[in-house]
Each structure stands twice: as C-alpha cells, then as structure tokens.
Amino acid sequence: MVDQLKGIKRTDYCGEMRRKDIGREVTLLGWVDSRRDFGALIFVDIRDRSGMTQVVFNPEISEEAHGTAKQLRDEYVIGVVGKVVARGKSAVTTRLKTGEIEVLASRLFIFNICKTTPFTLSQAEDATEDKRMKYRYLELRRPRLQRNFHLRHKLTLITRNFMTREGFIEVETPFLTKSTPEGARDYLVPSRLYPGFFYALPQSPQLFKQILMIAGFDRYFQIVKCFRDEDLRRDRQPEFTQIDIEMSFIQPDDLFEVVQRLMAEIFALVDKKVTLPFPRIPYQEAMERFGTDKPDLRYSMELHDLTDLLKDSPFQRFAEVITAAGGIRAIMVPQGSVRYSRKDIDGLNSLVRGWGAEGLVTIRFMTDEVRSPLVKHLGEEKCRQIGKELGAKEGDLVIIVAGDYDVITESLGALRSHIAEEQKMFDPEALAFAWIVDFPLFEWNEREGRYHSCHHPFTSPREEDMPYLKSDPPKVMARAYDLVLNGSEIGGGSIRIHRIELQREIFKILGLDKEEVERRFGFFLQALEYGAPPHGGIALGLDRIAMILVGESSIREVIAFPKTTSAQCLLTDSPSPVPEEQLKELFIRVKKPETS
RNA sequence: GGGGUCGUAGUUCAGUUUGGUUAGAACGCCGGCCUGUCACGCCGGAGGUCGCGAGUUCGAGUCUCGUCGGCCCCGCCA
Numbered sequence: 001m002v003d004q005l006k007g008i009k010r011t012d013y014c015g016e017m018r019r020k021d022i023g024r025e026v027t028l029l030g031w032v033d034s035r036r037d038f039g040a041l042i043f044v045d046i047r048d049r050s051g052m053t054q055v056v057f058n059p060e061i062s063e064e065a066h067g068t069a070k071q072l073r074d075e076y077v078i079g080v081v082g083k084v085v086a087r088g089k090s091a092v093t094t095r096l097k098t099g100e101i102e103v104l105a106s107r108l109f110i111f112n113i114c115k116t117t118p119f120t121l122s123q124a125e126d127a128t129e130d131k132r133m134k135y136r137y138l139e140l141r142r143p144r145l146q147r148n149f150h151l152r153h154k155l156t157l158i159t160r161n162f163m164t165r166e167g168f169i170e171v172e173t174p175f176l177t178k179s180t181p182e183g184a185r186d187y188l189v190p191s192r193l194y195p196g197f198f199y200a201l202p203q204s205p206q207l208f209k210q211i212l213m214i215a216g217f218d219r220y221f222q223i224v225k226c227f228r229d230e231d232l233r234r235d236r237q238p239e240f241t242q243i244d245i246e247m248s249f250i251q252p253d254d255l256f257e258v259v260q261r262l263m264a265e266i267f268a269l270v271d272k273k274v275t276l277p278f279p280r281i282p283y284q285e286a287m288e289r290f291g292t293d294k295p296d297l298r299y300s301m302e303l304h305d306l307t308d309l310l311k312d313s314p315f316q317r318f319a320e321v322i323t324a325a326g327g328i329r330a331i332m333v334p335q336g337s338v339r340y341s342r343k344d345i346d347g348l349n350s351l352v353r354g355w356g357a358e359g360l361v362t363i364r365f366m367t368d369e370v371r372s373p374l375v376k377h378l379g380e381e382k383c384r385q386i387g388k389e390l391g392a393k394e395g396d397l398v399i400i401v402a403g404d405y406d407v408i409t410e411s412l413g414a415l416r417s418h419i420a421e422e423q424k425m426f427d428p429e430a431l432a433f434a435w436i437v438d439f440p441l442f443e444w445n446e447r448e449g450r451y452h453s454c455h456h457p458f459t460s461p462r463e464e465d466m467p468y469l470k471s472d473p474p475k476v477m478a479r480a481y482d483l484v485l486n487g488s489e490i491g492g493g494s495i496r497i498h499r500i501e502l503q504r505e506i507f508k509i510l511g512l513d514k515e516e517v518e519r520r521f522g523f524f525l526q527a528l529e530y531g532a533p534p535h536g537g538i539a540l541g542l543d544r545i546a547m548i549l550v551g552e553s554s555i556r557e558v559i560a561f562p563k564t565t566s567a568q569c570l571l572t573d574s575p576s577p578v579p580e581e582q583l584k585e586l587f588i589r590v591k592k593p594e595t596s
Numbered sequence: 597g598g599g600g601u602c603g604u605a606g607u608u609c610a611g612u613u614u615g616g617u618u619a620g621a622a623c624g625c626c627g628g629c630c631u632g633u634c635a636c637g638c639c640g641g642a643g644g645u646c647g648c649g650a651g652u653u654c655g656a657g658u659c660u661c662g663u664c665g666g667c668c669c670c671g672c673c674a
Contacts, residue, residue, distance in 0.1 A: 034634080041631040054634070074624090091632060099634090116625060119607050123623075123635085127607065130666045183674030203674080230673040231597095354599075354670075414669095456674040510674095554667095565667065 003109035008079050015051015017098050021084045026103060028053060031114075031141065032076045033122050035069075042069045045096075045122075046080060049146050054102040055080050065108040075114035075121065075138075081107040129556075133570040136561060148550045148558050154269055155546055156223055159243055162262050168219040168245070173208035175201055175225070180520050182457060182512075184228035187238070195587035201227035204539055206456065207524050209246040210496055213535040214527050220246045223542065232565045234554045235488060235544055243545075245493070246537030252481060252495060255538060256435060259483065259491070263433065270549060272431055278483075282438040291413020293439075296487030297432035299425045303412050304330050304390050306400065315377035321402045328402040329409065331416055332390035336397025337364040337371075339423055351418060352401055355411035363387060363398040374400075417487060428551070434484045441465075441478040442509065450511035455480040457506055459494040460536075473509055483540065490545050493538025500528040 010029045017026065030048035037043075042057040057069040061082075072078065082105040093099035118135055119127035121142055126132075132139040139145060160170065179186045179200035186200040202208075204226045212220045222244045229238060247255060256277065264274040279297075286293050289302045307327040310318050318328060333340070340348070345362055352360050363372040363383050370383045392398055399415065401408040420426060441461050442451040451473055453459060461469060465476040483491035497503045503525065507517045517525070546558040556562035563569050583590065 036633050036636055037630085038633070038636080039630045041633080043633055043636085045634075056632085058631075060631095088632070091634085093634060095634060116606065120624065123607090128603080128666065131607085133666090180674090184672085206674090228673060231671085233673085234668070236673070356670095453674055459674090564665085566665085568665095570666090 002113065003079070003111055005079075005111060008109060013050035014046050014048045014053045015097055017053060017084055017101055017103075019086070019100050022086050022101060024084050026082065026084055028055070028080045028082075028103065029111075030078065032072050032074055032078060034074065035072050037070070040066075042066065042072075044069060044072060044078075044080075046078065047143075049150075051098065051143070052096050053098045054096065055082065055105050056102050057105050057108070061104055062106045062108075065105045068108045068110065069105070071110070073114065073116075075117055075141075076110055077112040077114070079107075079109035079111060080105050130564070130570055133562070133564065136571045140560065145557065148546070148552065149560065151269060151550050152546045152558050155266055155542070155549060158265050158269065159221075159223065159262065159542075162265050163221045163245075166219070166258060168221040169217060170222050171212055171217065171220055172222065173202070173205040173212075173224065177202050177208075178520075178523075180207070182453075182510075182520070184230050187227045187229050190586040190588055192586055203228050204242060205244055206458065207521075209244060209537060210458065210532075210535065211524070211527050213246055213248045214530065214532045216248075216533075218248045220244075220537075232563065232567060235547065237543070237555060237559060237562055238567055240555070240559075241542040243491075243540040243542050244537070245539070246535060248533040248535040250495075250534070250536055252437075252479065252536065255493065255536060256481075259538060259540070260433075263485075266545065266549065267431060272429070274431060274433065278433040278435050280435045280437050283436055283440070284438065286436055287409055287413075291409045291411075291416060292487075293436055293482065294484045294487055294489045295413075295434070296417055296420065296426070297434055297484075298427065298430045298486060299420045301331050301333065301416050301420060301425070303409065303416070304332070306330055306386060306389065309386065309389060310378075313378065315374065318402055325405075326403050327405045327408060328400060329412055330386070330390060330398050330400040331412055331419075332387075332392050333397040333399065333419055333423075334425075335395045336399075336419075337366060338395045340397060348399065348415060348419070352411040352415055355414055356404075356407045357401050357411040358403050359401075360415075361400045361402075363392075363400070365392050365394055365396050365398070367394055430486075431548075432486055436482040436484055437480075438462075439478050439480045439482075440474060441476040441480075442473045444474065448511075451509055453506075453510065454478060455492065455494050457510055458496045458503070460497045460502075461506075469505065469509065479536070481538075483538070485545075485548055488544050488548065489541070490548070491538050491540035493536065495534070495536035498528065498532040498534050500525055500532075503528060 030046045033045040033047040057066045059066040082103040176199040189199040191197040445452045460479045462477045468475040480494035543555040
C-alpha cells in the first residue's frame with residue numbers, strides 16, 4: 001500500500017522546471033496539492049517548497065501509475081517519475097510558474113497518506129488563527145509561509161555576510177544569566193544546584209556586549225533570541241530575535257551609516273530601493289508633528305497646533321482648555337468630508353475618547369459651505385481661517401481635539417494612523433525610514449516617585465546637557481536613537497556610558513542605592529574600571545524587519561512556532577504543569593492563585 | 597488588569613435585529629460517471645454538543661448572566 005523510499009532520488013524541485021527541461025525524465029518528490037480526475041485521465045498538482053508542477057496520469061503511458069493515482073488524496077506524500085513534456089497550446093497556464101510544461105507520469109510512489117486536513121491548504125481562504133497554530137506544520141506547508149521563511153533565512157544570511165564584511169564578529173552570549181530587573185519582567189530559570197537561586201533569560205545581551213567592547217572586540221554583532229515576560233501584541237512575542245550590534249570608538253553617525261547600508265541590502269532582497277541617508281527627526285518634533293515617537297512617514301496628515309489661533313476664542317470650552325494650560329490641535333483629512341459620514345465620525349470620536357480625550361470637533365469644507373458645530377460659536381470666517389491654516393480645500397475635513405497637551409497629541413496621532421490605514425492613504429509597498437533622535441534621558445515615574453531611564457541606564461547623556469544632570473534631569477537629552485520604518489520601531493540604541501563616575505551618578509539619579517547597584521550591576525561597574533573604550537550600538541528587531549520585508553502585518557507570520565496573545569503555544573500546548581518530581585529537584589513548591 | 601470583537605458542519609460563513617416546524621450555503625469529505633483539466637464538470641450521499649455552563653420562557657443558535665478560547669487595542673514592553 002505504502003511505498004518505501006528505497007533508492008528514489010529527487011532530480012528536480014517541482015517549481016523549477018521550464019521549457020528547457022522538455023524531454024528530460026525527472027523524479028519529483030512532494031505533496032499532492034490537488035487532483036482532477038477525469039476517469040481515464042488524472043491531473044495532479046505536486047507541490048514541494050519550490051512550487052508546483054502538473055503531473056498527468058494516462059493509462060496509455062502506465063496502467064499501473066494511473067491505477068495508483070486513483071487513490072491519491074490531498075497532501076499524500078508521493079514520488080513521480082515521468083517525462084517533461086510541453087503543454088498543448090490551449091493548456092498552457094500562467095497559474096503556475098511551470099505552466100508551460102507538465103510531467104507525463106510513468107511511475108507513481110505513495111510514501112505516506114494524509115488525513116483530511118482541518119483546513120484547506122491549497123486555497124487562500126484562511127482558517128481561524130487558533131486552528132492554524134494548532135496545526136502549524138500544515139500552515140507552514142503553505143506557499144505563503146514557505147516564502148516568508150525563505151526570505152527570513154536570506155535576511156539573516158545577508159546580515160551575517162554584511163556584518164562580517166564590515167569587520168564585525170559574531171560572539172554568543174549566555175541565555176542563562178543574571179536577573180537585572182530594571183526593565184521588562186524576566187523569565188526565570190531555577191537553579192538545581194543552588195536552591196532558591198535563579199538564572200534569568202536575557203531581555204537583551206546589553207551588558208555582555210558592552211563587556212565585549214571592554215574586552216577589545218571593537219565590532220560585535222549577534223543574531224540572538226531575547227526574552228521578555230510582558231503582554232503580547234501583533235508585533236510582540238515573548239521570545240524574539242535581535243540583530244544586536246556594538247561598536248567601539250564611534251559617534252552615532254558611524255553607526256547610522258552601517259545600519260543604513262545594511263537596510264539597503266536587506267530590502268534589495270525584495271527589489272526595493274532604500275533612499276539613504278535616512279531622515280533624522282528629534283523626538284520632540286516627532287511628537288508634535290505626528291503624535292508618536294514612531295511616525296509612519298509614508299503619508300503626511302501632520303498635526304497642527306491651533307492654540308494660538310484660537311487663544312481669544314469666544315467658544316467657552318476652548319477658552320477653558322487654554323486657561324488650563326492645555327492646547328488645541330488638529331489634523332486635516334483630504335477628502336474626509338466625502339469619505340466620512342456622520343456615523344463614521346462618531347466612530348472616530350469614540351477612538352479619541354479611548355485615548356482619554358474629551359472628544360473631537362469637525363469642520364467639513366463643502367462646496368460654498370462650511371459645516372461645523374463651531375460655526376455658531378466662532379463664525380464661518382474663523383472656521384475658514386482654521387481650514388486655511390491646515391490647507392483644507394473643498395471636500396476636506398478638519399478634525400480638532402482640545403485638552404491636555406499629551407492626551408490630544410497622542411489621540412490625534414492614533415487617529416492619524418487609523419484614518420490613513422482605513423482610507424488606504426499610502427503606498428503599502430513604500431519604505432519610509434527615519435532615525436528618531438534626541439530622546440530625553442529620564443522620564444518621571446509617578447507611581448514609584450523616581451526617575452526612570454527612557455532607554456536604559458547605560459545610555460550616555462549628551463555632552464552639552466551634562467551640567468543639568470543634577471539640577472534639572474528632565475532637561476537632559478540622551479545620545480539615544482530609534483530606527484523607525486513605516487510606523488514600526490525596528491531598532492533602538494545609544495552611545496553608552498564608558499566612565500564609571502558618570503555611570504554611578506546616573507544610578508544615583510535613578511534612585512538606586514549603592515548597595516543595590518552593587519548587587520545588580522557590580523560585575524559591570526568593575527569591568528568599566530578596567531579601560532572601557534567609548535562605545536555604542538543598537539539592537540534591531542529582526543522579526544519586525546522580516547514582517548515588513550515579506551509584507552505581513554504580524555510577526556507571528558515570520559516566526560515558525562509563535563505564541564498566542566495569551567502567551568501559549570497551541571501546537572505543543574505549553575506552558576504546562578510539570579511532574580512533582582521535577583519541582584522537588586528544583587526546591588520549588590507551587591502556590592496557586594486564590595480563585596475567588 | 598481593562599476595553600473591543602469574533603466563536604454555528606472538516607473549513608469559510610449566512611441565520612441572532614423581532615425567540616417558534618426538520619439550523620442553511622459554498623468549499624471540503626465519501627461513492628459513481630467522465631481523455632485536456634487547472635475553482636474541472638455531472639449524479640448521489642454522509643456530516644451539527646450552534647464554544648462551555650447556568651438562567652428567563654410553553655419553547656433559546658437567537659434574550660440575560662457567567663465562563664473559556666482566538667484576534668485587535670490600552671496598561672505593560674529599561
């Protein structure tokens with residue numbers, strides 16, 4: 001019933017045969033993608049990782065092969081021996097890359113059968129995501145994911161080759177390492193040999209790569225898994241891959257230059273041209289213009305400040321906001337008055353409310369008419385003036401939000417990307433890179449009543465801001481930078497602190513006492529004392545880059561075995577309980593949460 | 597932790613607004629016919645815990661409450 005592989009060897013991949021192969025005898029090994037049975041004549045599309053070929057079973061060629069082909073079902077694993085022939089003129093198809101030829105089968109082997117699959121592989125119609133994850137091996141068999149992982153492979157290969165050519169060497173750093181909680185939640189690994197002690201999986205190899213600089217490697221990189229026990233998102237998984245880079249004796253420009261060329265090589269994989277250098281936008285400016293620190297620059301629709309224009313407003317609500325030191329900001333949606341109905345605008349309104357804003361006010365610029373609730377408060381002339389300020393023309397829509405400065409900025413930022421997405425206001429194939437620079441070094445944490453590092457505590461302040469370190473910490477800018485692509489943060493890094501005095505001072509400002517610093521970072525501070533060179537680096541999110549490279553909207557599509565948004569693996573059913581014995585060995589007793 | 601949304605045949609979905617006879621369609625699956633299909637076609641057939649659990653009701657896929665799961669977002673992600 002089922003054949004042995006014996007000496008059967010593949011001569012060709014299914015997707016690679018062309019006219020030039022006509023006349024050859026080939027052996028193909030793969031899966032049945034679909035079967036069309038005409039009784040005497042049977043057509044089977046055989047698929048492997050390269051693509052598909054149509055195989056014809058004709059009893060006049062081989063009675064036996066034809067008889068066996070009767071039994072074939074979707075996803076059976078088969079081998080076909082046959083002759084490559086030209087298709088008849090009317091039978092040529094553009095459906096397949098191999099559409100000019102077909103294989104006339106003389107022998108057919110069935111290596112394995114297959115149960116009826118829980119979803120149809122050969123059709124684009126998508127199964128629900130939990131099914132696709134439970135049967136991940138079937139999902140991965142589909143051409144779309146095959147392509148994603150082939151591209152991801154090329155991405156890592158290009159990166160390794162490029163970095164090597166640039167003089168970087170890849171050094172592995174430990175996965176079982178020290179917990180340094182000041183950041184994301186750690187994944188912990190219990191130590192068997194030291195009861196009650198734990199390793200932590202690295203959130204990033206940050207300190208190791210800095211130590212490698214101290215060790216004189218000069219240029220390091222690593223394609224490395226990182227682990228963060230935080231909630232998941234479309235572009236966030238608990239384990240993810242970084243292209244981790246560190247360089248000695250550099251300024252940010254030296255790093256930007258290398259990373260930009262790497263990006264150009266990566267996106268050349270999909271024949272996309274990357275314009276160098278990438279624009280640089282200070283953090284503050286990004287917030288003001290786009291309402292986010294990771295702006296999507298494929299479209300404009302920038303935020304405009306109307307606070308000055310409306311500062312003597314007769315409209316009471318606006319006056320109140322301004323008195324309360326808030327602001328009034330707006331965006332202009334081209335043809336928004338045409339595209340958005342009243343009801344649609346209600347939807348946008350609840351979106352900004354979700355961001356904490358009180359609500360939005362619109363001005364619709366119609367033919368010879370301005371329609372807005374503001375007309376009766378401000379007059380038509382003032383509304384037209386607002387329109388002019390934002391460059392609104394007939395058919396356009398101005399959306400105004402007033403209130404607390406941060407709230408209106410962020411909610412308009414969210415609105416901006418929501419509208420652009422919904423109205424398809426940009427070329428999805430475009431690439432818009434930018435460096436976001438001049439981040440503040442610290443941010444005030446209300447809950448803990450102390451400063452936190454915006455980036456991480458090893459980030460160097462700007463030289464010119466050093467005087468404010470003690471007197472006015474929020475004023476200090478960091479030598480930190482993010483790399484943004486199409487509204488995604490795909491990397492972040494900084495010039496590091498390499499002098500121990502400064503490092504100690506930063507810890508002090510962060511409110512960490514000396515003992516605590518010693519316990520957590522002592523090993524690192526000690527290293528800094530032994531000739532640490534000036535250095536800096538970046539970590540690039542490989543999964544996010546891969547996602548954009550292949551054109552997916554979730555990194556799950558570029559991770560072979562991803563987890564659900566509740567951090568489970570539906571394929572292996574992890575996490576799962578472990579036998580008592582195993583826990584005992586680790587000196588662990590589990591205390592289950594109270595179920596109320 | 598919070599908000600939204602989805603859950604009906606193997607799969608994708610309709611039916612839920614306004615409770616009412618035997619829960620439908622397409623694809624897939626099983627059997628039969630077919631020598632140029634590629635969304636093959638034609639004939640016939642099987643297939644349902646309407647996510648799960650309570651409740652309201654003479655009667656629940658439909659209403660209420662709870663719960664589980666997928667996805668999206670906020671918080672979180674140095």
